[in-house]
Amino acid sequence: PAAVFPLWGGMSLTVIGATTTELLTTTAPANVEKVDVLDSLKTVIDHFNKSTKKGPVILLSHSRYQTDAQIAETVPGLTAIIGGHDQVLINPARIPSGVPGFQAYEKGRYLGRIDISADPKSKKGTIVASDYLPITPAIVPDPRVMEILKAYNAKLDTTFKEVIGESLVSMDGERGRIRYEETNLGNFVTDIMREHTGSEISLINAGSIRASLNRGPVTIESIFKVMPYPNEIIVTKVTGADILEALTRSVRDNRDDEDGGFLHVSGIRFRVKGKQVEDAAIGGVPVDPARTYSVTITDFMYSGGDGHKAFIGKPATMTGLPLRELLVDTIRKRKTVEAAVEGRITRVGGE
Structure with missing residues (x-):
């Protein structure tokens, strides 16, 4: 969780790494089968205490920024915090408890630079x-x-x-909306899933959709930007x-949380x-908790990805x-x- 880089005058720069426990649910379980996520605050304290007398840390x-701010409050001797999980541009730097905090937005749109005097x-x-x-x-290459x-x-x-077709409208996959509300891109993807398998309903987690599909020519590249993950379609019973459990999990967070588990x-x-x-209905008929339905999802969701545990171990047909x-x-x-x-x-009654 830490790397050390030699500086001048016998000093060194220590870079401590920390991640969120959400890692364990926002990626396919097989990816983190042998991964432990340590407590961020404790890890930073331990490594800071070992390194602070050697140079900047x-x-x-x-x-999330809230976690970074908590760490800054507990470890005010940090030289800086370079974040990324919120995917926002923090400019100018926020300075919780005197520790400058930076985030350089997302998708390689900015290169952040900091100059340090030691x-x-x-x-x-x-x-x-x-x-x-x-x-x-x-930028000159x-x-x-x-x-x-x-x-x-x-x-x-x-x-x-390769141009494979044309979109007559812009389809919205922007993070701040697709992770909290219905969008036409979400509808487009789930409709295609259900039409292909013939299931009664289809569901997809918003975290699988990573970009909008612009109006105009559609290339294979643009589809890879919308959906960079090779998730397989699965039909489950x-x-x-x-x-109802899955839908309730879907709406548990606020807009600012940008929850990839929103369906x-x-x-x-x-x-x-x-x-x-409330008022969940399939084909105009209220959902019957005791009845069995066919549902098209992805293998990521079937394995419990994004906290959707309702699908784990249920009868399923793998489409490949x-x-x-x-x-x-x-x-x-x-x-x-x-x-x-x-x-x-x-959504009723406000957010």
């Missing part, structure tokens, strides 16, 4: 300058890097730049009670009041078909696609 954190006597580090450098086409990428780009362009749906409609699900492939094939066949928000998920 920075925390590289993939935790005192050889006290071993303390001070931020003397900081900046966020936008990653734009105006490094010729050595471009030479390495040239061969790869040639291979990728042949496949990724669950009770109405299981479905988009096809074949079912429901209302959300506070953190409760990655959802991303289904999206590409469907758009290629239809030539033009569109989708709309239809009121499948209605």
Whole structure:
């Protein structure tokens, strides 16, 4: 959880790494089968105490800002906290308890830079300058890097730049909306899933959808941006009670939490009041907790990903078909696609 880099005058820079316990549920369980997530606060305290007399100490954190602020309050001697989990641009730096905190947004749009001055006597580090450098086409490429990428780009362009169809509307996959409310992109994806398998309903966690699909030509590359994970489609048999449990899990968080476990749906409609699900209906008929329904989901959800434990171990048919492939094939066949928000998920009584 820590790396040490030699500086001048016998000093060193220590970078402590910390992540969120959400790691254990926001990735496929097989990915973290042999991973333990240590308590962030205790880990930082332990490593800071071992390193602070050797030089500046920075925390590289993939935790929520609230956790970073708590760590800063407990360990005010940190030189800086470089975060990332919230995927926001913290500019200017926030300074909880005197510790500068930085986040450089997401998807490689900015390169963050901090300049540190270190005192050889006290071993303390001070931020003397900081900046966020936008990653734009105006940046002059490094010729050595471009030479390495040239061969790869040639291979990728042949496949990724292929136009497979056209979207007549912009389909919304922006993080702040798709993780809290119904969007036309969520509807588009779940409709395709249900139509392919013929199940009664389909569900997908918002965390699987990583970008919007813009109006206009659709390329294979744009589908990979929307859905970078090779999740497989699965048809499972669950009770109405299981479905209600999954929907309740889906709406447990607030908008600011940007919960990847929020579900988009096809074949079912429901209302959300506070953190409760009301009036859930399939085909216009209220969900019967005792009845068994066919549901199309992904292997990620079936394994309990994003905390959806209602599907674990239930009878299932593995299709062997990655959802991303289904999206590409469907758009290629239809030539033009569109989708709309239809009121499948209605929030009542405010947020």
